[in-house]
Amino acid sequence: MGYQKIFSVALGLIFTVTGAGAPCVFASDPPPEDGGGSVAVRLHLTDGPVPSGDPNAAVWDTIQPAEFKLAPQVHWPDRIQEVTVKSVKVRGMHNGQDLAMLLEYADPSEDAADAAAIEFMVGDKMAHFAHGQEMLQVEGGPVNIWYWKKEDGKGTDMSAKGFKTIRAQDNQNVSATGAWQEGTWRVVFSRPLQTGDDHDVQVTPGEWRNVAFAFWDGEIVDGAVKEQGSQKAVSSWWYFRAEPPPDNSIYGYVVLGIALAAGFEFFLLRRIRRGNE
Template sequence: MRASLVKGALPADDPTAAAWSGAPAAAFPLSPQVHWPNRILEVTARSVKVRGLHDGRQVSILVEWADPTEDPDDAAALEFMVGDKKAHFAHGQPMAQVEGGPVNIWFWKNKDAKVLDMNAKGFGTLKSQDQQDIKGKGVYQNGAWKVVFTRGLSTPDVENDAQIKPGDFINIAFAVWDGKKDAFGDPKEKGSQKAVSSWWYFRAEPPPDYSGYFYAALAVGLAAGVQFVVIRKLKKGSST
């Protein structure tokens, strides 16, 4: 997915803003998190639709998914790899052929009405950061959630925060929890029982590069200049 570069204010806390309609959307499939003993085999959300916008300083990412009911424990998260070390999408959990973590997680829950900036390096290691850099908001309407996450493209905390440099690709994954209560009064999906995606690439679009137009115009100008000189010499030669 990509975040388009825009001029003016971002819809940083408005998931329903008109500006989102102009942002390219990408759909990503979700499936149950199976890398856990108490895994679930069915999840409510089967996919998410994601859009991104940035203004060169901050980035806003909108996540949408279908959910037949609004519940306090409905939740969503974005997950980014931190640094060059490859991570598993399951909270950076070490798996076969994968060293594991760390990952930076942006977590939103309906009843908390805020986004948490978190880190993990495998199951049971999830913790909130002391410095919270992210804001967000969720809106439920017409049987679907729209949640926006906003943060600076870069932060001083390079060890724990994903650093988003326009033009560069980084890894991103998505997770959704259906907080509807089950027969025992517990949320249907909680903790590691969730709908997750695999890793995908994310890119904040760089500013337009107009250097090609400059060099093309320069070449045309030089060619015209040479042609003018040649024609002038030919005219002088014919007049003598």
């Protein structure tokens, strides 16, 4: 790490001397295509305990949410063309030991079969967002799914690698609590960052990982649950990251960079003056 930072100081010096920093001045490349909504969830670092088990904790409202649009699940049968949950606001916190993620979404009715899930890739292999189903040209990995259902009243830690392979894990690490009020569900999931279980996503502060979401509206329509199984609202893969602890050594390296640049000026001047003499 130390070498990397010293390298950065050197690069800063070199870039400045050679003018390679100039693209900042000329920066006018068109911005990336607007996908609408957020692309990443930030798990804010806190000193105290994370508000696991409390979807209405006041601290949640101090965090700016990421918002992701959702689509009806049309990727594989049984499909659905119209879903209740159109988007989800996601907030996250961690304290270096435990993490909590709050999903907030509109659902006009509170029903026993209402459900929400968060999906993660496990390990280093990329997994398809549809339950880590098999990809034809790429060897994919499994997914870890955290599932909450109103009538269960708890979170379930699940694994899947392909359709019809989803199962609850032997080792349950996830807890979840939901609260419905005036047409809005707030569901909080929590878990230790690291579990030591190979079937789980392991969250390391500072490291980017993929995340996806799914929701079921459990309203009873004509005697049947409106959304269940593969009939649900889904998101694509997005990103999340647990905020790393602040690294104050950065400022030391900034001072080092300034000192090196000042030294460079000093020797340059001395050389020019000697040359003139």
